[in-house]
Each structure stands twice: as structure tokens, then as C-alpha cells.
Amino acid sequence: MYTINPLSKKNLLLHIHKISNIFPELTSTELVTLMLHSSGLKPPRMGELMSISKKTINSHIENIRVKFQLDNYEEVKQVFELRITLNSNPERYKSLFPEINDELYQCMILVCMGYTIEEIVNREEEKTAELVRKQIEDLKTTYAVDFLSDLRVFFMIRLKLDQAKHG
Structure with a gap:
């Protein structure tokens, strides 16, 4: 049984080492943001889970998009999956x-x-x-x-x- 929400930043950070080498250009917070975004969560819910504002979430997603030199946020999901x-x-x-x-x-x-x-x-x-x-x-x-x-x-x-x- 989980003692914390399995989607919380704290819990996801426990498992991030499994994929951090696949995305070396991202910070741990950006990687958690990417996982949640690519799983279909919207910024308000992501902000709740990560205890940060929707605006900060949107900034993280934008930073990821820029680092990957992508045109839009849907491409961020594609790149994560692929x-x-x-x-x-x-x-x-x-x-x-x-x-x-x-x-x-x-x-x-x-x-x-x-x-x-x-x-x-x-x-x-x-x-x-x-x-x-x-x-x-x-x-x-x-x-x-x-x-x-x-x-x-x-x-x-x-x-x-x-x-x-x-x-």
C-alpha cells in the first residue's frame, strides 16, 4: 500500500533514476514534469501533485520544449514516448x-x-x-x-x- 500518492513528485523522484540517463539534458523536476505531462495530466493537476503553481508547470514544459527544439507541446509527449x-x-x-x-x-x-x-x-x-x-x-x-x-x-x-x- 502506498503511504504517499504514487503520482507525487516525492514518489516519482524515488524512481527517476530509471530514466534519467535517457534524458540527460533535463533536471529532475523537468523529468517529473515530462512524465506527468506525457501521461496526459493537465498543468493544474500536475501543479497539485508537485506542490507548485500551474504557471511554474507551464514554464517547465516550455523549457523542455525549447531544450528539445520542438514546435509544440504535443511533440514533447511524442519525444518522451519514443x-x-x-x-x-x-x-x-x-x-x-x-x-x-x-x-x-x-x-x-x-x-x-x-x-x-x-x-x-x-x-x-x-x-x-x-x-x-x-x-x-x-x-x-x-x-x-x-x-x-x-x-x-x-x-x-x-x-x-x-x-x-x-x-
């Missing part, structure tokens, strides 16, 4: 995307995980910013999407359909 899912052995999903080669798949994984072009270049030593931009454009063309958020949604849909197929 980074958690793809953090361990993303190659297991390669077969879901037979229409692209390994290099494009690797680029798509990193983009879907919310990494910026600069971060991708830093992670993939042999890549230049120009090459990453070209790969992103190739992915947008291949999947007929205009925005990276649409690419993330497409990726998540393929994952969900595969999960439903295999139960």
Missing part, C-alpha cells in the same frame, strides 16, 4: 521500415527520439550537419510528411500496429 521505447535496442524495429536503408533508419531513430541535428552529428561522428539535413529531407520525401512531428506520429503508428499484430 525515447523511452527506442532507448534500448532500436534495431529491433528496423524490419517495420523495409523501404529505407540502415543509414536513413538510424537518422529516423535519432530524429524520432528528439535529437537535434547538432546532437545527431555529435553522436554519429562520420556525419555532417549537411548530411543529416539531407537524410531528414529524404525521410520526409519517402514518407510524404512535411514536419518531423508527422514523422514521429508515423513511426509511433507503425510501432502500435506491430504491437497489436503480435499481441
